[in-house]
Amino acid sequence: MKKSLKELKNLSVIARGDILKMTTVANSGHPAGSMSSIDMFLSVLNRANIFPDDPFNPDRDRIVVSHGHTSPGFYVALARMGFVDIEEVISGFRYAGSIFEGHVTRGIPGVEWSTGNLGQGLSAGIGMALAAKKRGKDYRVYVFSSDGESSKGQIAEARRTAIKEGLNNLIVLLDYNDIQISGRARDILSVNIVGEYEAAGWNVIEIDGHNFDQINKALEVAENEPLRPTVIVAKTIIGKGVSFMENTPTYHGKALTKEQLSKALEELGLENDVEKYIEKRKNMALTRDKLSYPNIELNVETGQPIVYGKGEKVANRNAFGNAIADLAKLNMENFPVVAIDCDLKPSVNLEKFEKVNPEGYIQIGIEEHNAATIGGALSVSGALTFFADFGVFGLDEAFNQQRLNDINHTNLKTVVTHCGIDVGEDGKTHHEVNYIGIVRSLYHTKLIVPCDANQTDKAIRYAAKVPGNFVIAMGRSNLPILLDEEGNVYYNNDYNFEYGKLDVFRKGRDLTVFTYGSFAHLAVEAADKLKEEDIHITVIGVPTPLDFDLTQVKEYVDNTIVLTLEDHNVENGLSNELSKAMIKNSMKPSYFEPMGLKEYAPSGTIKDLLRVHGFDVESLVKKMKGLIESK
Secondary structure, three states: OOOOHHHHHHHHHHHHHHHHHHHHHHOOOOHHHHHHHHHHHHHHHHHOOOOOOOOOOOOOOEEEEOOHHHHHHHHHHHHHOOOOOHHHHHHHOOOOOOOOOOOOOEOEOOOOOOOOOOOOHHHHHHHHHHHHHHHOOOOOEEEEEEOHHHHOHHHHHHHHHHHHOOOOOEEEEEEEOOEEOOEEHHHHOOOOHHHHHHHHOOEEEEEEOOOHHHHHHHHHHHHOOOOOOEEEEEEOOOOOOOOOOOOOHHHOOOOOOHHHHHHHHHHHOOOOOHHHHHHHHHOOOOOOOOOOOOOOOOOOOOOOOOOOOOOOEEEHHHHHHHHHHHHHHHHOOOOOEEEEEOOOOOOOOOHHHHHHOHHHEEEOOOOHHHHHHHHHHHHOOOOEEEEEEEHHHHHHHOHHHHHHHHHOOOOOEEEEEOEOOOOHHHOHHHOEOOHHHHHHOOOOEEEEOOOOHHHHHHHHHHHHHOOOEEEEEOOOOEEEOOEOOOOOEOOOOOOOOOOOOOEEEEOOOOEEEEEOHHHHHHHHHHHHHHHOOOOOEEEEEOOOOOOOOHHHHHHHOOOOEEEEEEEEEOOOOHHHHHHHHHHHOOOOOOEEEEEEEOOOOOOOOHHHHHHHHOOOHHHHHHHHHHHHHHO
16 A cells, blocks of 8 residues: 555654664665665655565566665665565675675565666666567656766766657656765766756756655656656755764765664664664574576577578678577567667678567667666566677676676677677777687676577577577678588588587597687688698587587597687687686696787788788698697
């Protein structure tokens, strides 16, 4: 049952006491900012179409707390509205055995997105609001934000996107208390918050963020705005309700002592029962059940693969474009199939997708941070979501955003093209040579680096159907279709992509090369040339370089010369992964040498760069012959 404004006002006093108790019990946290936002938290939770008994109902309104350090306030508001147990919140806050972590954490009933890396919440809210539009749903998205994070560039990116997409189902409540951890927000970096939202075209409402009547009247206006998103800029007082905390930066991220807590609770007119929670915390277990992440599951139809023929040369990025256009045609009647682009449509081959599915093509512009977060939020909200970008932008530049997608257990399919030195002439600023190392840093994201267009097609369809985050990395150039030793298409109609499976392209006794992606055909061509001289080498494709079963090819490793050949930084690529796998499985080659990039490459054609680095077929043949003869 919805509460009256009088009830909310009374509850806000109790909630302030809860905030102070839980941060004192934890001896850490951000009490003062939580106290400036609490009146807005309670008001939105009281109005929104949300269900404490069914918190993950697919038709619920979504609430994102971008300033995630105000978790004490949001957890307390959720508890006082019936989503979680208030005693568990107060006693367990920031405890290893509790779900109530220091920053708001997805999976807790009522929490839609893990935040804390400031500036990303608005983009996440846009992804959820876009999903509602694409799915024909009428739910709203409320995003809580703060003045301190308003200087971040990603928020400016997000503001523009919200207007471009006409997201009238998006409401931002911005806590303007003018305090950050280092002092006054206006002294640290002055931002004309109202002016910037007005300039972007938003509906702007200014209120007193502690006046429940003003908060709720502003929300009513925003909820009935027909054309555009609304921002409610709420002037607040940090530490509101406790005189010695008000309007001072000291308690932004500092808990009260027991003595200060006693004084504060007396001022609020509340009982001091903190010792009860301190004792309860002492008896809590250090371990807890894992949270579940309620992504909307999709039954993806993958269709029939496209098989490219012997003698063709096809870029993997072209095969990607053909595959997702096919996936869109197969699935868009059942759920949205979305491709997010950052002004690279012809380069990442999204023209065909846009033609067959214009509603699913989302042009974000040159805003990679915003795009990556929007993609993650879309992917958990009932849309099959691809984010296509150059590798250096979609991974290196947006690493923090991709890390937060990983933390949030999203279902994003990131396709990065122009990886390695295969974007040759653009030079070192555009050579993505760290894609394996970057994805290795993420715990819940899988990596696929397909070896030709046929494997690319099958890998894209596989990733679309399998839940979870995937990065599919590929180069720019046209590549030959790989053939088996009999001259037939290797990845033919009978081939099924299996994550972790190794591909043995050639079998020999003298030397083994492990490779992947755009360098696979070079190793195969070198092997075929050596075969003419009765030198037989093994070439093994590793399309999933972060997860493979080396025991599948043990006979080609033990007591054998082993090389890795990769279009990647040699220090954090396949050679590291293969070394670990050999040690783990007690395999011992007679000689091991990594072949990869040892320095940033200059501008030049891919043909010339291969020769400069000794990766062209002629150089590889010479290298392998020399190793075999010397060993």
